[in-house]
Amino acid sequence: MKALIKRYRLFLGLLLVNLIVLGLWPEYGQKSVKITGSNLLEMLSVLPPIFIFIGLLDVWVERETMMQFMGEKSGLVGVLAAFLLGSAAAGPLYAAFPIAAIFLKKGCKFSNVLIFIGAWSTTKIPMLLFETSAMGWRFMLTRFLVDIPGIALIAYFTEKLLSKDEIQIIYGKSVSGTQS
């Protein structure tokens, strides 16, 4: 019980803040409760299948297979796989982090995981369709074409700026995160 409270203390603190806001500025408080509620609902609808995929992937897909596709020596295939997997995704960016963790655990190259995160954040296919209808195809296409090299560059430099040890620590986290 005590450990549970400790893990959730930030959440409980923020809940208290929200209650205070609700008391002092009911207009903002009610609005924020409404937004939080609808976000929670969205999360609860999208996340269960995502986490079940993570679980299935963890159990069924061999580390060797995953490494072949997106590992250290996967080259262009790995980069493309990362782009496609990220672009085929649904859901907000935070849902990509646990998936990224399982990819790391399975031995994917660090920069490929970063490309996956980048693609998930900006080139999701369902979102592109929506973007086109709201902003026009020129806006969408320009952004898309600039984003592709951008995602690769961000991944490349993020990996370069980290030392080998720092990357190893991140790989370590990915193992403990799903097994603890």
Next chain:
Amino acid sequence: MFTFSLYLLCFVLLGVSLAKDRAKTLMALQQAWKSFENMLPQFLSIFIVIGLTLAVLSPATISRFIGQQSGWGGVVIGSLIGSVTLIPGFIAFPLAAALLQSGAGYTQIAVFISTLMMVGIVTLPLEIQYFGKKAALTRNSLAYVFSFVVAIIIGLVLT
């Protein structure tokens, strides 16, 4: 619709897994629950922060900041709002389209959209939990700078 296909695929895969190996499937579900529970505290916190931020930064407020003739100041403000807020695309794009119609520039809108998608200040604690401080901060900073590049190019192409 998309969520529906996600569930469908999920059930099909679960069914196949179950048919092949009961024990392994059970293990997969346990793993799924562990990964979920592992991030739940951060998740819940993030949702409250998003709720509070968006209650203050409503679409009406945002359009006041990056509306007509806001110039470079508007670009910077647009990037900051995009970085701290977390608005799903199906709300953000119509908002952006409405802002354009009311006279905001393409550059301001593009930087807002780009930072909204790539930079996540609110989700930073979660990202740090998975990637560590340095990687998370580096990725977000690079994405922030890159958003200006995207915005400038979109500004040049579309105006």
